[in-house]
Amino acid sequence: MIDYRGRMDPVDLDEKIKLAKSQGAVPFLVSCTCGTTVRGAFDPLDLIADVCEKHKLWMHVDAAWGGSVLFSKQHAHLMKGVNRANSVAWNPHKMLATGLQCSALLLQDTMNLLRNCHSANATYLFQQDKFYDVKFDVGDKSVQCSRKVDCLKFWLMWKAVGSNGFADRVDKAFSHAGKAYSCYATSIPTSNVTLRGTQSAEDHHCVAPVIKERMMKQGTMMVGYQPLGNKGNFFRLVVFSPVLSQKDMDFVIDEIERL
Template sequence: MEEVVLAKLRELVGWKSGDGIFCPGGSISNMYAMNVARFQRFPESRRQGGRVLPRLVLFASEECHYSVQKGAAFLGIGTDNVVLVRADERGKMIPEELEKEIERAKSEGAVPFFVSATSGTTVLGAFDPLGPVADVCQRHGLWLHVDAAWGGSALLSRKHRHLLAGIERADSVAWNPHKMLTVGLQCSAFLLRDDSGLLQRCHGTGATYLFQTDKFYDVTFDTGDKTVQCGRRVDCFKLWLLWKAVGTEGLEQRVDRAFACTRYLAAEVKRRDGFQLVLEPEFLNLCFWFVPPSLRGQQGCADFGPRLGKVAPAIKERMMKEGSMMVGYQPHGARPNFFRQIVTSPAVTRADLDFFLDEIERLGRDL
């Protein structure tokens, strides 16, 4: 079952063959990518450790998931060797800046080996330009990983898969069906374009009490030795079951419906007094401010930003104490706190979306 589901996911990425494994979350998938890329470049490091390695450097957008830095720390690469590449105003990695950072690292005597692009950043929902990023990686011989934990499910939509144009050129991909598809936690896939057994060579130990080679069935079904785990849940079953229940067309409709909900909310935000988009959404991340009546017309005042930044936390506190709903907020760069709403549940109705904005307005009108 696992191999069938992984093959279908690889097909959606655009690969005819490859490998993969289900992991306990996208953070671990990103860590697998770093480890496999390092092993592929320096296979001796598996036996001899970091003492045989030069100073390795990896690159990711400044909007990347925090797991990139956590993974570098865990694997002994070091967070000082994670170069965060400048992103544009929409949160997309700038390929020209990536090339500059790679050249700079080389000039300092470091060895670039890995680039992590993001398809669906956590805050703004940005998609890095995978084609141009892949061009840079190809020129410099670097492993390209795409963290599509959040945005990967857009590949199921004929209308929206263009957001991931170029993903087929990646060496590895992280994809979490438990996010946009709302498969039960946890369901996270690490996909690999290489079909030569790289995962097995990188992680396998061949424990004879688990992975006997003389079993009566095809031992390639014993995929556990590819992982850093021992006991694992059958995470692929959750996705297989949903896929069987609603079909590929049903999954596509689920993705398209989530986009439609975001578009409806964005239109309502632009229509209603006191609501203001942070930026026009490209994906499902709807980022917006609610400006209470006391702050309207004061955008030019020096203290407007700090005062606006206190609004979202105050409304969040009120909605939690009333138990009416919950929504996340955060600052971003120079932008003060704003709400970030994401709708993926197929059970959400337009009335629910209207209530969401009505409730924010009700709870914040006297601030």
């Protein structure tokens, strides 16, 4: 169950786990989200961690979108409790606009999990009789093996703009989204903004596709839409580009109204 902001309800989670156990099931993992796809919601990690520790469950955090808020002093509180997770997924290519693709899986792990899961022990690739400790070889722990090194893109970008530069990108995205939210939005003020008109939910399913068709045929914008529960189609603005200006945000709103 989620609350009105789209966040997981820890009390309901605890009850569902108890119910599953009473029915003979064996729960083993809880997957939280920081920055949900449509609404940009952040689950209450600290409270969920309490439930996971109580039931001895693995706690995973899907922070593909929202993990980057940790660079911002203003918005890092949204990730409070992430340090208690067993694993965290994060995509710098999203909110930080690192070159595609750039993904990370972070583990609080003492069991060498990645090697145990992914190691092929292929002697023609990873020799074990090296002059240094082979546990530092990451190749045999990787899903991608010899594919491109995603982290190099992130490292180069970090060297170029610095932690303060990343913080500025996050803060700017939230600022632009917040201004749009204060005027028109229906979701909470994160860097995701969902917009809809005053029509009924039934009409929303028809209106958004028509407006989308008009904006594409006129070549002015490409803004996605999707349904949200039983409320019909919403336009979804995912604000993260560091080159966006308030003028751009105003244009989006004005153009949707014009079309």
